[in-house]
Amino acid sequence: xxxxxxxxxxxxxxxxxxxxxxxxxxxxxxxxxxxxxxxxxxxxxxxxxxxxxxxxxxxxxxxxxxxxxxxxxxxxxxxxxxxxxxxxxxxxxxxxxxxxxxxxxxxxxxxxxxxxxxxxxxxxxxxxxxxxxxxxxxxxxxxxxxxxxxxxxxxxxxxxxxxxxxxxxxxxxxxxxxxxxxxxxxxxxxxxxxxxxxxxxxxxxxxxxxxxxxxxxxxxxxxxxxxxxxxxxxxxxxxxxxxxxxxxxxxxxxxxxxxxxxxxxxxxxxxxx
Amino acid sequence: xxxxxxxxxxxxxxxxxxxxxxxxxxxxxxxxxxxxxxxxxxxxxxxxxxxxxxxxxxxxxxxxxxxxxxxxxxxxxxxxxxxxxxxxxxxxxxxxxxxxx
Numbered sequence: 001x002x003x004x005x006x007x008x009x010x011x012x013x014x015x016x017x018x019x020x021x022x023x024x025x026x027x028x029x030x031x032x033x034x035x036x037x038x039x040x041x042x043x044x045x046x047x048x049x050x051x052x053x054x055x056x057x058x059x060x061x062x063x064x065x066x067x068x069x070x071x072x073x074x075x076x077x078x079x080x081x082x083x084x085x086x087x088x089x090x091x092x093x094x095x096x097x098x099x100x101x102x103x104x105x106x107x108x109x110x111x112x113x114x115x116x117x118x119x120x121x122x123x124x125x126x127x128x129x130x131x132x133x134x135x136x137x138x139x140x141x142x143x144x145x146x147x148x149x150x151x152x153x154x155x156x157x158x159x160x161x162x163x164x165x166x167x168x169x170x171x172x173x174x175x176x177x178x179x180x181x182x183x184x185x186x187x188x189x190x191x192x193x194x195x196x197x198x199x200x201x202x203x204x205x206x207x208x209x210x211x212x213x214x215x216x217x218x219x220x221x222x223x224x225x226x227x228x229x230x231x232x233x234x235x236x237x238x239x240x241x242x243x244x245x246x247x248x249x250x251x252x253x254x255x256x257x258x259x260x261x262x263x264x265x266x267x268x269x270x271x272x273x
Numbered sequence: 274x275x276x277x278x279x280x281x282x283x284x285x286x287x288x289x290x291x292x293x294x295x296x297x298x299x300x301x302x303x304x305x306x307x308x309x310x311x312x313x314x315x316x317x318x319x320x321x322x323x324x325x326x327x328x329x330x331x332x333x334x335x336x337x338x339x340x341x342x343x344x345x346x347x348x349x350x351x352x353x354x355x356x357x358x359x360x361x362x363x364x365x366x367x368x369x370x371x372x373x374x
Contacts, residue, residue, distance in 0.1 A: 037312060072353055087351070094348075096340075096343050097343040097344035225284070239311075241290070
């Protein structure tokens with residue numbers, strides 16, 4: 001159990017995130033809101049180091065440094081027009097990180113902790129979907145591949161088969177939490193993510209990024225449940241809920257429905273290229 | 274079981290808060306808001322540090338360190354790129370000043 005002061009510190013960080021989202025919704029306060037969010041994140045990381053006293057401190061700090069350098073350099077160098085794909089990439093690596101954390105937690109979860117096992121399976125599957133889906137959206141926006149919707153006969157069948165396979169593996173994992181089943185679930189999630197985004201046209205991609213962003217939020221929330229960490233639970237749920245609403249608002253602004261954006265090309269209807 | 278219920282309560286309340294706080298967002302801020310929310314879920318970094326800090330085998334540590342790198346890129350890059358986007362939202366006055374520098 002972590003000390004009370006750390007839990008209160010996590011609560012302060014969670015409030016920073018809530019106020020940050022609120023401030024980001026208005027042009028006057030948006031930039032300050034983003035700064036407050038960053039301050040909350042730094043606070044959360046510092047608390048984690050002091051409260052959990054992690055082993056392997058040197059490699060952890062080096063990994064933090066590497067991630068910081070990559071993040072800062074990447075976002076400073078990018079052209080203004082390339083920002084959406086950078087956000088997609090950042091979202092993808094976040095989802096990937098959540099899936100990896102859940103895979104590592106598998107060895108701690110026993111079969112009688114059903115809810116934790118469900119949350120772990122959810123994080124692995126949806127984190128992997130978010131990762132590969134975001135990579136494909138990145139490739140589309142960066143024009144590493146065609147921006148037109150990509151479909152082929154049998155894609156809907158393959159997609160549904162992937163979903164059913166993913167659910168079956170998740171159920172298996174819940175009843176018998178083994179690492180190799182988790183790895184298999186992760187691979188199926190990666191395939192589902194690719195199939196989800198391939199049929200989406202270039203103009204609709206920002207809305208899909210927003211949806212995958214909400215997915216990653218939910219995986220972080222589930223990860224917080226498994227780790228009994230209230231901050232991850234609050235922050236992840238906030239992003240999951242806000243991201244879902246934002247996805248709908250963005251689709252409304254374009255006069256489209258989220259369902260049509262995702263599956264319009266597959267159903268043979270028109271979709272913006 | 275009581276802790277599970279407490280966590281479930283937090284989850285449900287946070288979901289309502291998440292919807293409520295952004296419900297009045299102006300359309301010009303859709304992309305920066307998405308980017309800011311994206312940076313916030315980078316706090317999975319906290320989970321990655323906890324798991325790596327308890328690692329007892331080499332492969333757990335390697336995968337954990339990879340998760341730390343990815344989560345840090347998400348968090349740090351997310352906040353920096355959001356800040357750059359929002360630079361464009363400054364009033365016309367401040368932009369003019371910059372041109373005359």
